[in-house]
Amino acid sequence: MSMPFYVSPxxxxxxxxxxxxxxxxxxxxxxxxxYADGVLFVTENPSQALHKVSELYDRxxxxxxxxxxxxxxxRIAGVRLADMxxxxxxxxxxxxxxxxxxYAQTLGTIxxxxxxxxxxxxxxxxxxxxxxxxxxxxxxxxxxxxxxEHGYAVMGGDAETxxxxxxxxxxxxxxxxxxxxxxxxxxxxxxxxxxxxxxVIPVGDLEVAVLDRTRVQPxxxxxxxxxxxxxxxxxxxPSEHAAPEAGPDSPSSVAPRHAAPTTDxxxxxxxxxxxxxPPLEDPDSGEPPIAPPL
Amino acid sequence: MNDARIPASYMRPGxxxxxxxxxxxxxxxxxxxxxxxxxxxxxxxPHGTTIVAATFPGGLVMAGDxxxxxxxxxxxxxxxxxxxxxxxxxxxxxxxxGLAVEMVRLFQVELEHYEKIEGSILSLDGKANRLSALxxxxxxxAMQGLAVVPxxxxxxxxxxxxxxxxxxxxxxxxxxxHFFTVGSxxxxxxxxxxxxxxxxxxETECVTLALQALYDAADDDSATGGPDLTRRIFPIxxxxxxxxxxxxxxxxxxxxxxRVVGARxxxxxxxxxxxxxxxxxxxx
Numbered sequence: 001m002s003m004p005f006y007v008s009p010x011x012x013x014x015x016x017x018x019x020x021x022x023x024x025x026x027x028x029x030x031x032x033x034x035y036a037d038g039v040l041f042v043t044e045n046p047s048q049a050l051h052k053v054s055e056l057y058d059r060x061x062x063x064x065x066x067x068x069x070x071x072x073x074x075r076i077a078g079v080r081l082a083d084m085x086x087x088x089x090x091x092x093x094x095x096x097x098x099x100x101x102x103y104a105q106t107l108g109t110i111x112x113x114x115x116x117x118x119x120x121x122x123x124x125x126x127x128x129x130x131x132x133x134x135x136x137x138x139x140x141x142x143x144x145x146x147x148x149e150h151g152y153a154v155m156g157g158d159a160e161t162x163x164x165x166x167x168x169x170x171x172x173x174x175x176x177x178x179x180x181x182x183x184x185x186x187x188x189x190x191x192x193x194x195x196x197x198x199x200v201i202p203v204g205d206l207e208v209a210v211l212d213r214t215r216v217q218p219x220x221x222x223x224x225x226x227x228x229x230x231x232x233x234x235x236x237x238p239s240e241h242a243a244p245e246a247g248p249d250s251p252s253s254v255a256p257r258h259a260a261p262t263t264d265x266x267x268x269x270x271x272x273x274x275x276x277x278p279p280l281e282d283p284d285s286g287e288p289p290i291a292p293p294l
Numbered sequence: 295m296n297d298a299r300i301p302a303s304y305m306r307p308g309x310x311x312x313x314x315x316x317x318x319x320x321x322x323x324x325x326x327x328x329x330x331x332x333x334x335x336x337x338x339x340p341h342g343t344t345i346v347a348a349t350f351p352g353g354l355v356m357a358g359d360x361x362x363x364x365x366x367x368x369x370x371x372x373x374x375x376x377x378x379x380x381x382x383x384x385x386x387x388x389x390x391x392g393l394a395v396e397m398v399r400l401f402q403v404e405l406e407h408y409e410k411i412e413g414s415i416l417s418l419d420g421k422a423n424r425l426s427a428l429x430x431x432x433x434x435x436a437m438q439g440l441a442v443v444p445x446x447x448x449x450x451x452x453x454x455x456x457x458x459x460x461x462x463x464x465x466x467x468x469x470x471x472h473f474f475t476v477g478s479x480x481x482x483x484x485x486x487x488x489x490x491x492x493x494x495x496x497e498t499e500c501v502t503l504a505l506q507a508l509y510d511a512a513d514d515d516s517a518t519g520g521p522d523l524t525r526r527i528f529p530i531x532x533x534x535x536x537x538x539x540x541x542x543x544x545x546x547x548x549x550x551x552x553r554v555v556g557a558r559x560x561x562x563x564x565x566x567x568x569x570x571x572x573x574x575x576x577x578x
Binding site: 049054055074077080081084101103105106217 | 307320
């Protein structure tokens, strides 16, 4: 007779959170920056066809990191929700808050349901208003937490290092070229064992898009083509490609970027050990993660 | 949405067509999905009248008069019957105004939805075919007098020319060369265009041509409205070129319309087309 193993709910949620966090950290970082005319998105993405940033609606954009098939499903659902609402009511009735809530509920339900694998994604939903004060960036995490970000926001990859660079260099109300220069420099910034290196990312590897309130069309989303990126960035010195992306889709790429730690550190998404440590609480509020409905 | 979570059907990959999605999720929102009691409903709702379009090297012009009629009554003097379908195409409507405006709204979302989901713009023929499907779905209502007959035109980015498509109530689609007209005043407008059209028109000349054709339509068709000089209501005109579509500003149209009307003061039948005899220069 076999006995089922007892797994404490805390352990269960922690394992699921660890799983999702590791998946997300394997990709490359994505930066959203508020500038004078709206919101700028920059990420390193050599693919010209598979986008990480896309249009949701007139004033709304979607950006995601993590597993492509999962965030692509969420993106399509968002476009359908937005178009459905805009068609049955009015275009002005489609808001970022409404979509962020729908995403949060969906991610939260998937995370805490026992039957489904948690989504290894993190999402930004951004909205531009008539002025910079009305711009919004919502961050949605794999467990369905929503937060709104101000100024700049980073997700995926080594988000902490990129965010610390932005904390130092970000200026409010910057022009597009200044904001882009800071964002691209932040993505190229990395810390390896206490040593910082700054890489110049080739223009062809950048995916750049804006929500620009000065556009005359009702649809404010626009991709910025490589030739325009080149002009905006100006002279930067010799560029260097990144090491092949350790995407969550390639199982062989789990090799951690640091030497594999042998202890379980809940704050370290790249550790390969999970075990006897209580789950990570919310860094902002100190609350424990959402308990599963058991 | 009753459940807070996004319904599974929204997450399912598959169709990039908004109207197909709508027919699965909320069929009651489709303009054509209504069953009517037997009998004709033709005189119950306002009808839009004349739309004209013509191409010029590098683009096209579409213009519509501003009148909607209900039987012998003028239902509206300033109705807008030409709409941008997306950045590179326009659609003009004749027929039952309420249904047609709803159909245009669905068509606009359809094109934008495809563009967002697929990440690329539909070909011009693809757009024209989608509009066919929407009109075909309306056939039942058309047979009860609520017909919608649009005209679609756009700039073909692959071929670098402006193209015009006409439709019938069954969704039949036919491409027109150079110029086309629909609606109650279309016969008169087409006659005028036949005589005045040339292949080397400039953009302004093409806009003037559209104004002349609409003037002739209004001259002979009671349901088409001419330039309203007392209220300063002038036709709606859209121009589409390789740079995208734009609606001409009202003052620009007013200035041209004033000149057209001014010329008609001395010659009410409009400009004279040359009458070429066999031994003279061959007609174009």
